[in-house]
Amino acid sequence: MANQSCCSGSSSRKKKAASCCGGESGAVEKVKLRPVIKSQSCCNTEPEAESGQPSCSCGGQTPKQEKWITGYIHTPIGDVPQVPAQLSFSDILGSWKCRWSIGRMDYAVDPGLYCVGNPDTQSPVLVTANYKMTFDRLRMELGGLDAWIVVLDTDGINVWCAAGKGTFGTEELVHRLQDVRLSEVVSHRTIILPQLGATGVAAHEVKKQSGFRVVYGPVRASDIKEFLAAGMKATSEMRTMGFTFWDRLVLTPAELVAAIKPIIIVFGVMFILNAIGLGDYGLVDLYALLGAIITGTVLTPALLPWIPGRAFSFKGFLLGLLWAVGVNFINGFPAIPEYGWLKAIAYILTLPSLSAFLSLNFTGCSTFTSLSGVDKEMKAALPVMIISATIGIVLLLVNDFMLAFGR
Structure with a gap:
């Protein structure tokens, strides 16, 4: 599978890989090369006059419009895909099929930067895996919030398993933060990671290499709103993993x-x-x-x-x-x-x-x-x-x- 380009937030992982604009992607050299789910285009900065869909102003290919992408938010780095907090019938059906191992290995979203609502430079940044069921479970709990979502390339595996395998880890996180140019999107330097991803991430290294402070959120996505309302402070119940x-x-x-x-x-x-x-x-x-x-x-x-x-x-x-x-x-x-x-x-x-x-x-x-x-x-x-x-x-x-x- 081809590596994704830089401007869309999914650059090639080879050192000094050229972007579609002719520059360098700036990828972290020590990040191991792993296949990306599928290729997207580069910049997505300006909508086409006729279709209204974003296109690559530097000559790249127009990105594929996923059904669960409802629009785009303009930012200094280009247009960021906007996703709804409500799941469609197709999303629910996809999760049900995965429960029965139907298409499980291909149920993933492209890594990169997404948003829910209409976030600004002060909005919280949540990090998750690119297993679509995990991505859906997170966004469905963000109704009424304005937030950014950074999706890591975990090979389509959920957060907990990916942390154990190393795909939800320090190197991928640092790489993705630089790749989506998050420092140009938000003015703060705090990212919220799921608690179940803690085993794969060294927070001090993330701070050292990217400048972003890691805060671990609750175990369950359903507690995100309460966690944010409490000033990013988790109760003991939020830190406890159940198995009902x-x-x-x-x-x-x-x-x-x-x-x-x-x-x-x-x-x-x-x-x-x-x-x-x-x-x-x-x-x-x-x-x-x-x-x-x-x-x-x-x-x-x-x-x-x-x-x-x-x-x-x-x-x-x-x-x-x-x-x-x-x-x-x-x-x-x-x-x-x-x-x-x-x-x-x-x-x-x-x-x-x-x-x-x-x-x-x-x-x-x-x-x-x-x-x-x-x-x-x-x-x-x-x-x-x-x-x-x-x-x-x-x-x-x-x-x-x-x-x-x-x-």
């Missing part, structure tokens, strides 16, 4: 979709085994596997605080075990199940292991797990899951062999 039932539940669709894809392959193998006479799989196996998946990706995350134990995998294993016993009970347990004892035992081994593994994956979504803790849990839980699932699969194959060739 709803917070957990909205994360489960993506986990479910990720788990369904490989299971489709498993169903395909079952169908082939049935077709060649080496299997006897049917509706029971279908709902048994789907139930284990839903248990690990939806039920365990949703019920997380109320399930005994600390380890996510253990919580998933417990619910998976209950599901496996339930499947066997429906099919004749405690008497000999209609599909035989071998398959019944196989379910007891495989279904909880599957639920435990999927529950372990949810550690990456939680607000209270640590890398060392997850690493420790994986080392302890994965071998148990693998051994249990392997024995269960062997029992299933033995059961199929016995059915195919006689007991």
Whole structure:
């Protein structure tokens, strides 16, 4: 993907890269070269007479008009895109699709400078990531405010994850502040960063390299107005990250979709085994596997605080075990199940292991797990899951062999 040009607030990151106006972009040399989402034009300083849309006065290409850009604010550095605080149906639909992993990797906005309302040189400056859902969540909370929004190039990743990966970091922030020429837009020297981005940013280095003082805002964008009204002072509640039932539940669709894809392959193998006479799989196996998946990706995350134990995998294993016993009970347990004892035992081994593994994956979504803790849990839980699932699969194959060739 091509690097964006300088005047639009998204310059090439190579040292002394030429702008569309023939000058130098002034990019910070030490910033690592990473691909930018897509190219824009350069200056956007004067609207065309016929269309009223801003064009590049130095011969560049007219920028693409995104649906969520409603106008432009004229500034000393050129026209800055203006975005509404109200989300459109398209914005809401886009977020919903991302929840289900539809187009998730491409759901991003161009890094650069944007504004809400009609900001002036004294208006606050908020910094965020270029994951569009994050960008939308911020602007929807800015109704009635006049503010500038500096969007960093985080490769389309949310603030918290990008801070951990280093894309929401000191170098990118300094680079972007210089790139959008923020010092020429506002008269103050204060920028507000989301608290969840603090792990990636060294505030003293930002001050040293750019002249801007970093203030960390609240955890939730919904507290921005109150934070600004209080003179940029956060309460203890604003500094506390929650992980409510709803917070957990909205994360489960993506986990479910990720788990369904490989299971489709498993169903395909079952169908082939049935077709060649080496299997006897049917509706029971279908709902048994789907139930284990839903248990690990939806039920365990949703019920997380109320399930005994600390380890996510253990919580998933417990619910998976209950599901496996339930499947066997429906099919004749405690008497000999209609599909035989071998398959019944196989379910007891495989279904909880599957639920435990999927529950372990949810550690990456939680607000209270640590890398060392997850690493420790994986080392302890994965071998148990693998051994249990392997024995269960062997029992299933033995059961199929016995059915195919006689007991």
